[in-house]
Amino acid sequence: MTEIVLPAPALAADKPRTSLNAGERRRRRLTYLQAAPMALVFLIFLAIPLLLTLMVSFWEYNEYEIVPAFTLQNYRDVFEGCLNGSDLCTTVRTYLSTLKFCALTWVCTLLIGFTVAYFLAFHVRSRTTQTVLFLICTIPFWTSNVIRMISWIPLLGRNGLVNDTLQSLGLTKSPIEGLLYSNFSVTLAFVHLYTVFMIVPIFNSMARIDRALIEASYDAGATGWQTLANVVIPLCKPGIAIGSIFVVTLVMGDFVTVGVMGGQQIASVGKVIQVQMSYLQFPAAAANAMVLLGAVMLMILGLTRIIDLRREL
Amino acid sequence: MSDRPRTLSFYLLAAFFALFVLFLYGPTLTILVLSFQGPQGGLTFPLNGVSTHWFSRLWAGVGVVDIWAAFGRSLRLGLVAMALTVLLAFFAGLAFRKGFRGSNLLFTLAVASLIVPSIVVSLGIGLEFRVIDDGIKALATATGWPFLQDHGTAMGLYTSALGAHLTWTLPFGLLIMFAVFNRFDPAYEEAARDLGATGAQTLTHVVVPILAPSLVGVALFGFTLSFDELARTSQAIGGRNTLPLELQGLTTTVTTPEIYALGTLTTAVSAVVIASALCTVLWLQRRRARRGPLKL
Numbered sequence: 001m002t003e004i005v006l007p008a009p010a011l012a013a014d015k016p017r018t019s020l021n022a023g024e025r026r027r028r029r030l031t032y033l034q035a036a037p038m039a040l041v042f043l044i045f046l047a048i049p050l051l052l053t054l055m056v057s058f059w060e061y062n063e064y065e066i067v068p069a070f071t072l073q074n075y076r077d078v079f080e081g082c083l084n085g086s087d088l089c090t091t092v093r094t095y096l097s098t099l100k101f102c103a104l105t106w107v108c109t110l111l112i113g114f115t116v117a118y119f120l121a122f123h124v125r126s127r128t129t130q131t132v133l134f135l136i137c138t139i140p141f142w143t144s145n146v147i148r149m150i151s152w153i154p155l156l157g158r159n160g161l162v163n164d165t166l167q168s169l170g171l172t173k174s175p176i177e178g179l180l181y182s183n184f185s186v187t188l189a190f191v192h193l194y195t196v197f198m199i200v201p202i203f204n205s206m207a208r209i210d211r212a213l214i215e216a217s218y219d220a221g222a223t224g225w226q227t228l229a230n231v232v233i234p235l236c237k238p239g240i241a242i243g244s245i246f247v248v249t250l251v252m253g254d255f256v257t258v259g260v261m262g263g264q265q266i267a268s269v270g271k272v273i274q275v276q277m278s279y280l281q282f283p284a285a286a287a288n289a290m291v292l293l294g295a296v297m298l299m300i301l302g303l304t305r306i307i308d309l310r311r312e313l
Numbered sequence: 314m315s316d317r318p319r320t321l322s323f324y325l326l327a328a329f330f331a332l333f334v335l336f337l338y339g340p341t342l343t344i345l346v347l348s349f350q351g352p353q354g355g356l357t358f359p360l361n362g363v364s365t366h367w368f369s370r371l372w373a374g375v376g377v378v379d380i381w382a383a384f385g386r387s388l389r390l391g392l393v394a395m396a397l398t399v400l401l402a403f404f405a406g407l408a409f410r411k412g413f414r415g416s417n418l419l420f421t422l423a424v425a426s427l428i429v430p431s432i433v434v435s436l437g438i439g440l441e442f443r444v445i446d447d448g449i450k451a452l453a454t455a456t457g458w459p460f461l462q463d464h465g466t467a468m469g470l471y472t473s474a475l476g477a478h479l480t481w482t483l484p485f486g487l488l489i490m491f492a493v494f495n496r497f498d499p500a501y502e503e504a505a506r507d508l509g510a511t512g513a514q515t516l517t518h519v520v521v522p523i524l525a526p527s528l529v530g531v532a533l534f535g536f537t538l539s540f541d542e543l544a545r546t547s548q549a550i551g552g553r554n555t556l557p558l559e560l561q562g563l564t565t566t567v568t569t570p571e572i573y574a575l576g577t578l579t580t581a582v583s584a585v586v587i588a589s590a591l592c593t594v595l596w597l598q599r600r601r602a603r604r605g606p607l608k609l
Contacts, residue, residue, distance in 0.1 A: 155340055
């Protein structure tokens with residue numbers, strides 16, 4: 001009996017297996033085909049350009065042309081005067097200025113973003129209201145950044161709304177200079193533009209917190225602040241980290257906001273690169289870009305260690 | 314928490330939220346109002362009468378800059394970027410769900426695309442296209458092929474600039490698709506397959522209709538992010554600028570409310586796009602609710 005029966009299932013199992021293999025292979029090919037266009041875009045417009053930038057950063061150049069010969073001079077130029085003398089070199093000063101904006105923006109966006117997300121996640125009770133309010137926070141993200149920057153002019157200008165109000169209230173006698181085209185206006189614009197990058201991931205983290213945990217915390221006798229510090233904030237860490245990565249990278253590489261809101265007077269790393277590009281000093285710009293990339297990556301490294309971004313979605 | 318009475322902290326937080334919304338929208342509303350300045354009006358309050366003077370000035374063109382051509386270019390580029398973002402992100406999302414070798418690498422690339430500073434991406438693409446141009450020119454002199462002789466540059470709206478925009482829109486699209494597919498119940502597909510649907514039929518009759526609202530969301534990101542993109546485009550565009558680039562240039566040269574009129578117009582375009590996207594999503598959800606789960 002068994003001798004007769006055994007081959008049958010074996011055959012039956014064999015046949016589907018070959019067709020399954022063919023089907024499986026077809027499905028795999030299809031999967032690669034589905035992922036290929038996106039992979040191609042990132043290859044052509046991200047991976048190759050970055051490798052090319054790395055390569056060109058080691059090339060020589062003069063007023064007329066770029067020479068494909070290996071040199072470390074571009075990197076020496078970036079850090080020129082950094083090792084000797086007590087004064088800070090240009091690069092270090094530029095990075096310090098950019099880092100200052102970065103820190104200020106990060107603190108402001110984090111505080112505002114966290115508060116807004118906390119209100120939306122824990123105090124708004126109806127789901128519809130929550131969605132609507134959340135949308136209200138994100139809609140400006142879909143409008144033009146430059147327009148949102150120049151919209152500060154009528155408010156912060158010398159004869160702007162803020163100065164007018166202060167004067168008519170008798171708080172100041174003459175207009176305050178430096179509301180616009182200053183470190184203040186640059187930071188303000190950064191906060192204005194980038195707080196949304198904090199709100200969305202932090203809200204996302206908060207929305208996943210099991211409400212029973214909050215109840216348990218209260219039942220165990222914790223105050224509101226204790227619950228916030230010991231339950232909510234630790235569970236929001238991934239959201240905070242993602243938001244921070246966005247804000248840090250956006251501010252570090254910025255040249256538009258610093259340009260427009262700083263009246264083209266404030267230096268930033270991005271601006272240095274842009275200026276060198278406009279003078280066609282590509283190897284110098286490339287070296288600066290690589291240093292910037294390295295700095296940003298170092299800053300993010302700590303943050304990415306904490307989280308697995310893909311699990312957070 | 315919802316059965317508790319409203320506490321003081323609720324009202325404080327609500328007030329904070331209201332202030333934040335004012336901070337978010339206040340400045341934009343200001344230039345919206347000021348764009349209707351009278352002909353004698355300046356860049357700040359008070360309003361010297363109400364007119365559409367600055368809009369008609371804008372219609373006639375801003376100085377030497379052909380703002381309408383730039384506007385058209387940005388609009389077309391935005392639409393192309395939108396279509397590609399939806400298509401590529403959707404299919405990549407499908408692929409990621411099934412899993413494939415190299416998926417981690419592709420995901421890393423997508424995340425890198427988001428967090429590498431825009432100026433670095435832009436510079437890289439600019440360099441890449443210069444290398445391509447040099448290559449084509451070398452080929453032209455080496456071969457003498459007539460169709461290569463007048464080669465100017467491969468850089469342009471639908472080559473380097475589109476690529477630069479995709480490095481910004483695609484990661485957002487992919488992340489949205491991840492979030493969407495993580496909540497998508499594969500039972501629908503299995504049901505379709507059990508009923509004899511082919512892979513393509515399952516996709517067009519089951520997956521796409523169910524995901525339609527999310528795809529509209531991806532389209533919204535694709536268009537608006539491209540339409541307003543500036544930093545990545547800056548070094549990766551040929552001779553003809555997009556609208557945000559022209560706008561950035563105008564901030565230093567234009568000192569009349571014309572720039573506010575332009576701002577109002579750009580914001581209006583974004584607003585129309587956002588509103589139609591949201592309405593489409595609402596309409597899709599309503600229709601689904603009306604049809605009900607049983608009649609699906």
